[in-house]
Amino acid sequence: MKKHLVSAxxxxxxxxxLVLDTAKELAxxxxxxxxxxxxxxxxxxxxxFFEDSTRTRISFEAASKRLSADVINFSAKxxxxxxxxxxxxxxxxxxxxxxxxxVIRHGSSGAPHLLATRNxxxxxxxxxxxxxxxxxxxxxxxxxxIRKHLRKNEGDLSGIKxxxxxxxxxxxxxxxxxxxxxxxxxxxxxxxxxTLLPVGIENWNGEYSYNLDDVLPKVDxxxxxxxxxxxxxxxxxxxxxxxxxxxxxxxxxxxxMQEHALVLHPGxxxxxxxxxxxxxxxxxxxVIEQVANGVSVRMAVLYLLLGGSNSEMGENxx
Amino acid sequence: xxxxxxxxxLKGEKNVDLLIENDKIIKIGPAKSxxxxxxxxxxxxxxxxxxxxxxxxTHLREPGREDAETIATGxxxxxxxxxxxxxxxxxxLPVADTAGVVEQVWNLGKNVGLVDVYPIGAVTVGLKxxxxxxLSAMADxxxxxxxxxxxxxxxxxxxxxxxxxxxxxxxxxxxxQHAQDPRLTQNAQMxxxxxxxxxxxxxxxxxxxxxxxxxxxxxxxxVKSKLHICHASTAGTVEILRWxxxxxxxxxxxxxxxxxxxxxxxxxxxxxxxxxxxxLRTNKDVEELRKALAQGIIDVVATDHAPHPIEDKEGxxxxxxxxxxxxxxxxxxxxxxxxxxxxxxxxxxxRVMSERPAEIGQLADHGRPIAENxxxxxxxxxxxxxxxxxAQDTHSLSxxxxxxxxxxxSKVVHTIFxxxxxxxxxxxxx
Amino acid sequence: MGANSRNSARVxxxxxxxxxxxxxIAHEILENNKGSKNLVLLGIPSRGVPLANRIAEKISxxxxxxxxxxxxxxxxxxxxxxxxxxxxxAKTEIPxxxxxxxxxxxxxxxxxxxxxxxxxxxxxxxxxxxAMVQVAVLIDRGHRELPIRADYVGKxxxxxxxxxxxxxxADTDNNEEIVTISAGQQ
Numbered sequence: 001m002k003k004h005l006v007s008a009x010x011x012x013x014x015x016x017x018l019v020l021d022t023a024k025e026l027a028x029x030x031x032x033x034x035x036x037x038x039x040x041x042x043x044x045x046x047x048x049f050f051e052d053s054t055r056t057r058i059s060f061e062a063a064s065k066r067l068s069a070d071v072i073n074f075s076a077k078x079x080x081x082x083x084x085x086x087x088x089x090x091x092x093x094x095x096x097x098x099x100x101x102x103v104i105r106h107g108s109s110g111a112p113h114l115l116a117t118r119n120x121x122x123x124x125x126x127x128x129x130x131x132x133x134x135x136x137x138x139x140x141x142x143x144x145x146i147r148k149h150l151r152k153n154e155g156d157l158s159g160i161k162x163x164x165x166x167x168x169x170x171x172x173x174x175x176x177x178x179x180x181x182x183x184x185x186x187x188x189x190x191x192x193x194x195t196l197l198p199v200g201i202e203n204w205n206g207e208y209s210y211n212l213d214d215v216l217p218k219v220d221x222x223x224x225x226x227x228x229x230x231x232x233x234x235x236x237x238x239x240x241x242x243x244x245x246x247x248x249x250x251x252x253x254x255x256x257m258q259e260h261a262l263v264l265h266p267g268x269x270x271x272x273x274x275x276x277x278x279x280x281x282x283x284x285x286x287v288i289e290q291v292a293n294g295v296s297v298r299m300a301v302l303y304l305l306l307g308g309s310n311s312e313m314g315e316n317x318x
Numbered sequence: 319x320x321x322x323x324x325x326x327x328l329k330g331e332k333n334v335d336l337l338i339e340n341d342k343i344i345k346i347g348p349a350k351s352x353x354x355x356x357x358x359x360x361x362x363x364x365x366x367x368x369x370x371x372x373x374x375x376t377h378l379r380e381p382g383r384e385d386a387e388t389i390a391t392g393x394x395x396x397x398x399x400x401x402x403x404x405x406x407x408x409x410x411l412p413v414a415d416t417a418g419v420v421e422q423v424w425n426l427g428k429n430v431g432l433v434d435v436y437p438i439g440a441v442t443v444g445l446k447x448x449x450x451x452x453l454s455a456m457a458d459x460x461x462x463x464x465x466x467x468x469x470x471x472x473x474x475x476x477x478x479x480x481x482x483x484x485x486x487x488x489x490x491x492x493x494x495q496h497a498q499d500p501r502l503t504q505n506a507q508m509x510x511x512x513x514x515x516x517x518x519x520x521x522x523x524x525x526x527x528x529x530x531x532x533x534x535x536x537x538x539x540x541v542k543s544k545l546h547i548c549h550a551s552t553a554g555t556v557e558i559l560r561w562x563x564x565x566x567x568x569x570x571x572x573x574x575x576x577x578x579x580x581x582x583x584x585x586x587x588x589x590x591x592x593x594x595x596x597x598l599r600t601n602k603d604v605e606e607l608r609k610a611l612a613q614g615i616i617d618v619v620a621t622d623h624a625p626h627p628i629e630d631k632e633g634x635x636x637x638x639x640x641x642x643x644x645x646x647x648x649x650x651x652x653x654x655x656x657x658x659x660x661x662x663x664x665x666x667x668x669r670v671m672s673e674r675p676a677e678i679g680q681l682a683d684h685g686r687p688i689a690e691n692x693x694x695x696x697x698x699x700x701x702x703x704x705x706x707x708x709a710q711d712t713h714s715l716s717x718x719x720x721x722x723x724x725x726x727x728s729k730v731v732h733t734i735f736x737x738x739x740x741x742x743x744x745x746x747x748x
Numbered sequence: 749m750g751a752n753s754r755n756s757a758r759v760x761x762x763x764x765x766x767x768x769x770x771x772x773i774a775h776e777i778l779e780n781n782k783g784s785k786n787l788v789l790l791g792i793p794s795r796g797v798p799l800a801n802r803i804a805e806k807i808s809x810x811x812x813x814x815x816x817x818x819x820x821x822x823x824x825x826x827x828x829x830x831x832x833x834x835x836x837x838a839k840t841e842i843p844x845x846x847x848x849x850x851x852x853x854x855x856x857x858x859x860x861x862x863x864x865x866x867x868x869x870x871x872x873x874x875x876x877x878x879a880m881v882q883v884a885v886l887i888d889r890g891h892r893e894l895p896i897r898a899d900y901v902g903k904x905x906x907x908x909x910x911x912x913x914x915x916x917x918a919d920t921d922n923n924e925e926i927v928t929i930s931a932g933q934q
Contacts, residue, residue, distance in 0.1 A: 109588075130518070132519075308830065
């Protein structure tokens, strides 16, 4: 594996499968009386959050703590940190505090890339979501969830079709998923009104469509993205009602899906907008499970990036 | 004070000797034909003599942002790049929108004395795009402003643009438009493309430039005025310019060295030294811009030298400032892009970096033929030198040069400004 | 480690020796614990797992009861994690009924420094509280670095530190079954 996890494209297929396999073993920890491993004892993980995201931060925090790492939560949101100089200053502060890993969430696309490449800090950098760029651990947990249900928790995802529905243009989750699903042999299908698909989508990995109803019957999983109300004001679509009518997942649409098909959502859900309560709570929905899987996957990432010496995976590792 | 230039190649053609006295060229003869014991003799064997370069688009930052650049440091960088005249853009603090400010810039340039600094006046008060600045007062000032631009912002209101184009006809002025539709480029960060989608950076569509260029070409034709397009960056703009020139619309255009040399893939590094307005485009755009420059569809090269302090450039892409420095590397970049590729020769370089810019700026003493009794504004180039750019090695106060670590061919070695060596053997005489 | 090094390797146990050693260990476990009651066998991956299974089979044969058998991955408990690149994890499978109040026999192929068993004891600690923990190994090659000893040993083989002991088993190594010693660090 590479030293940092900044983009889903940092992972080869072997890397990605290794993360999922490792997560599978680590998931068993939560059934034990002692939900903790000594692996990262004495190592410091900093959660550097320039943007609010309680879910992601808690997930990384739980993952770090289950591996016995020391966790420092650094919330830079609301402070006057907006200029680049401060990212450098912050990085250097963390460096002198002896951070071994920095989990960074930032509103600016590319901020984790800078942290990983600018020699401001030696720590391993894990991208916990940057701007409208990527969110690789979310893609890993989605892949884990899909694999667990549809591939008996083993191997890759070859042959699986996944619809990613909603605000593809602004979604870091969609980008990372498109890359990782392709890496794992699955076919992502981006579904959105044309205004919410990026220019050049036809050259992305996978397929795209403007029509959810055409896509639903042929997919094995559907991933509903959160649609922000403010997009409406920027004329990406006329009204919430119209969006919901065309791209919302409701009970009738669920019926048109295959029996085994999964419903995923990275959360937090806009019930009534992109997904109805009925669907969110249906037997096809794995939304709640995604949260638990998030902890296992992040433990796996932390272990694989931080658990050994700072070199590549050993020959006896696979 | 006399200077005797021996055996230099005139625009890459015949070799000559050239004698300068005071500020004038007093004698030109065949190679090794002139001797003068009282003159400082400089051997130009293997070097090329061009007219002193003229930049139509320079941000000198003074007054207001003397932390990024001053007229003195910008002039030194210009001299080092082979320039003898630069046009100082109006987006200073305060904005160059009154006779007072443009005269201040004019005088500061004169005091430094390394290049002629010609101020560009703002089109609208405070660059706000709301009402016209006192264009006529600036034209009548000692600075004798002829080019007006809100550069950094587009004069996007079509009525205001029409009025500006009409108004400057009274004193034969030209409006230099920064063509960028503001609504199509809200928060935009890089060229809109598959890559902007992948990098998660808000796209800046080519159409945002082309729509304004097309509109303004039509307006210019309608009111029979003069338009100059700043930093053309897209193949589509080239198409519109081709059409306009075909129709004999009075439009000229510039392209920057960086748009002739770099493309959007540089953005993959999230290194904000590649963040510029207009953004770096695709390889195809670069190719079309080169061809257009060679064919004269694009008239001139202008640097859009835009210095910024480190703190405005080293952070996250979205919060970084737009712009690149370029005075010191301009000729080398253009030569590498255009001569190495056989698209142009040295006479063409003289045309696009000196003669045409001086014409557009209506400068009497620049971009003139290299002939007896002309003012001695010269740029001497070593066409064979290959060198690696070091952004830290600069006379500018800023180091945001995107060509850092790149290898370029040809370099300016001497600059003569009004008969004086402002740079000799790469050393600027401050 | 593969066919190449086998050339210079010295064979210490053949397949039949291995089988006999395991039979003896199975008997000793029964004798020592006065039967199979409360016994749980946990193999340490990778080769401890098939060994545990085989010992369990033999015990089941003798006693006509099913002995709970599982695996215990100790990777996350190793004390040399930081010295080497990260390793992939192996399976931990605790048999139904858990390990609380049980007699847990840890099974591994080679006992050397004792650090693996130390890690296994830590891992067990996080899973439950056995009544007793015992250790069974196919080979004890000496050179302990911790106060740990095996309760059941297939064969004691004196080695030098520089030698490496290689155990190949039918289940994990393409039907080849042999124990060899060769020169050079493991």
